[in-house]
Amino acid sequence: xxxxxxxxxxxxxxxxxxxxxxxxxxxxxxxxxxxxxxxxxxxxxxxxxxxxxxxxxxxxxxxxxxxxxxxxxxxxxxxxxxxxxxxxxxxxxxxxxx
Ligand SMILES: [Ca+2]
Ligand SMILES: [Ca+2]
Numbered sequence: 001x002x003x004x005x006x007x008x009x010x011x012x013x014x015x016x017x018x019x020x021x022x023x024x025x026x027x028x029x030x031x032x033x034x035x036x037x038x039x040x041x042x043x044x045x046x047x048x049x050x051x052x053x054x055x056x057x058x059x060x061x062x063x064x065x066x067x068x069x070x071x072x073x074x075x076x077x078x079x080x081x082x083x084x085x086x087x088x089x090x091x092x093x094x095x096x097x098x
Contacts (some may be wrong), residue, residue, distance in 0.1 A: 036061050060085055 004018040020041065021032040027049040032041040040063055046054035066082040068089070080089040 013080045018035060018037075018093040019031045020034045023030045023032070029047045031045045031047075033043040034040060040058075040059065040061070042056070042058045042061055043053050044056050044065075045052060051074055054071065056065045057067045058064060059066050062085060064082075064085070064087060066085055068077050068078075068080045070078040070094045072095075075095070079091075079093045081091050082088060083090045
């Protein structure tokens, strides 16, 4: 019963994030979402053996990622952001300890 509930919760989560494509390669899975419905991916979550390792977003919907989160042990370790959308990170925040 718990497994069924978790499975349903996972599927509802996918719908809530408008997952449009899932790519698998060995232990890596990447879930892509189209947040504004224009047919292009705007957000991606990468999982390695079921644990999140990357999350990236295209906040201005220009087709280029502009914020990147790196996870370690399931928690955000670094955040990089491209605030002026020139393709280069303008800030980089590293977690104090993990
Ligand atoms: Ca889009
Ligand atoms: Ca962008």
